[in-house]
Amino acid sequence: MHEQCDQLIDYFNGLLSEEEEREFEKHLKSCENCQEEWAELTELTEDLPYAAEPVExxxxMKDRVLAGVFAEEQSDQAEKEAPASFEKAKETKREAQASSYTQSESPKPKRWLAPALAAALFLSLAGNLYTILQEEEPPDTITTDGIDQVLQSVQLEGTGSATASIVEQKDTNTLVVNANQLANLEGEQVYQVWLIKEGKPYRAGSFVPNQNGDGAVTYSLDKLQNQGKWDQIAISKEPDATSKEPQGEVILSSKL
Amino acid sequence: MSDRDLDLYNQVLEGDKGALEELYDKYEKLLYSFAYKSCGQKEMAEEVMQEVFIKVWTQKATYDSSKGKFSSWILSVTRFTSIDIVRKKENQNYSLEEERDTLHQEEPSAEDLAEWKEQGEIVREAVKQLSEEQNKIIQLFYFKGLTQREIASSCNLSLGTVKGRIRLALKHLRKELSNIKEKGGVGDA
Known part of the structure; x- marks a missing residue:
């Protein structure tokens, strides 16, 4: 048995890194044994969701969820698959995998990824520019749209330049980071944003810069368990988008 | 029934909010219950619902009717989303044990999906027939979405035997399912 056959379980659960997943899909195309096992797992688990005990x-929830959904732009064809961040790109791929493996279609062509990512970053930057422009108003003024308000804004120091703002939108706080003059990345490397409290780092979004060294990320702080005040914000260069703690060098940081 | 799903889905692609709402209403309780079983926490399960329907609406996930039923597809999107969200929380040292909510559990009501009503009872009954070890490995693999390595350490198995044990447990489950169905359902024994 091929060594890669042992990755089937993690592939089925969408837990491989992007590179591993690509490699595994290559393997899957040529390994009948894995194809059979994959089909078997899919078939045998088909009824399992119905084992969930009904809960009210x-x-x-319906109002909250649908309000959140319709707040998202239903983008046109050109932007349709644009991932908002590196992590989103991974998710998109997993969903593609969820639609089941077929020999003719897998692996999906990834050519759209680069221009789409650039488009996403452009949109994201445009959004940040708007936020930054709004900052010039007196701090208590609510923006003309009547919902966003900057709670805090800092300039990060180090290699390159970056601004971080915490924006209040209705009841949720979003961290907006906008960075320029960043060094290019290689392979699966990403820039990872961290919020630090009492020496402990919390992941707060990751991004890759475009060819001009501009990068940006927005991150909903509601995702973080720690809702208190943060001590510090930092951006580090990480080998991929899955680091639980900073592994690479911190390139930019500021006190909060 | 599934044709209705496909019609609604095609309308969603055209930007029809009413169609999305109808799909939401139809699947809300099933998907929420499924997400809750994976996450064990109601805020997270709601976050999963939000993500799933954003993916459907913004077409980050797209359904292809040639590959199976809409219900299977949206359930699998829900499963991947749950696994992702749980793992992201774990990155922040979130402990499942501490915050597990206990929600009132009940049987599906008359308005719930017929499929769920028919199958739920049978599948749960079949799961009960499994040994504790087999039940555990299915929970960890399918509902919790743990890695092979995590399953190995959690079940005291060597890495190489995990896949075989999962397949064995699932095949046993399938056998129990067909036994129950042959007998004409739960409660006829």
Whole structure:
């Protein structure tokens, strides 16, 4: 048995890194044994979701969820698959995998990824520019759209330049980071944003810069368990988008 | 029934909010219950719902009717989303044990999906027939989405035997399912 056959379980659960997944899909194309096992796992687990005991959804969930959904632009064809960040790109791929493996279609062509990523970053930058322009107003003024408000904004120092703002939008706080003059990355490397409290780093979004060295990321702080005040923000260069703690050098940072 | 799903899905692609709402209503409880079983926490399960329907609406995930039923597809999007969200929380040292909510559990009501109503009871009954070890490995693999390595250490197995044990457990489950179906359902024994 090929060594890669042992990755089937992690592939089925979408847990391989992008590179591993690419390699595994290559292997899957030529390994009948894995194809059979993959089909078998898919078939045998088909009924399992129905084993979930019914639970009553919380009150008001439908309104909250649909409001969140319709707040998202249903983008046109050109932007359709644009991932908002590196992590999103991974998710998109997993969903493609969820639609089941077929020999003729897999692996999906990834050519769209680069221009789409650039488009996503451009949109993201445009959004940040808007935020930054709004900052010039007196701090208590609510923006003309009546919802966003900058709670805090800092300039990060180090190699390159970056601004980080915490923006309040309705009841949720979003971290917006906009960076320039960043060094290019290689392979699966990403720039990872960290929020630090009492020496402990929390992941707060990752991004890759475009060819001009401009990068940006927005991150909903509601995703973080720690909702208190943060001590520090830092950006480090990481080998890929999965680091649980900073492994690479911190290139930019600031006190909060 | 599934044709209706496909019609609604095609309308969603055209930007029809009403169609998305109809799909939401139809699948809300099943997907929420499934996500809750994976995450064990109601805020996270709601976050999963939000993500799943954003993916459907923005077409970050796209359904291809030639590859199977809409319900299977949206359930698998939900499973991947749950696994992702749980792992992201774990990155922040979130402990599942501490915050596991206990929600009132009930049987599906008359308005719930017929499929769920028919199958749920049978599948749960079949799961009960499994040994504790087999039940555990299915929970960890399918609902919790752990890695092979995590499953190995959690079940005291060598890495190489995990896949075989999972397949064995699933095949046993399949056998119990067909036994129950042959007997004409739960409660006829």
């Amino acid at each position: 959804p919380p009150e008001g």
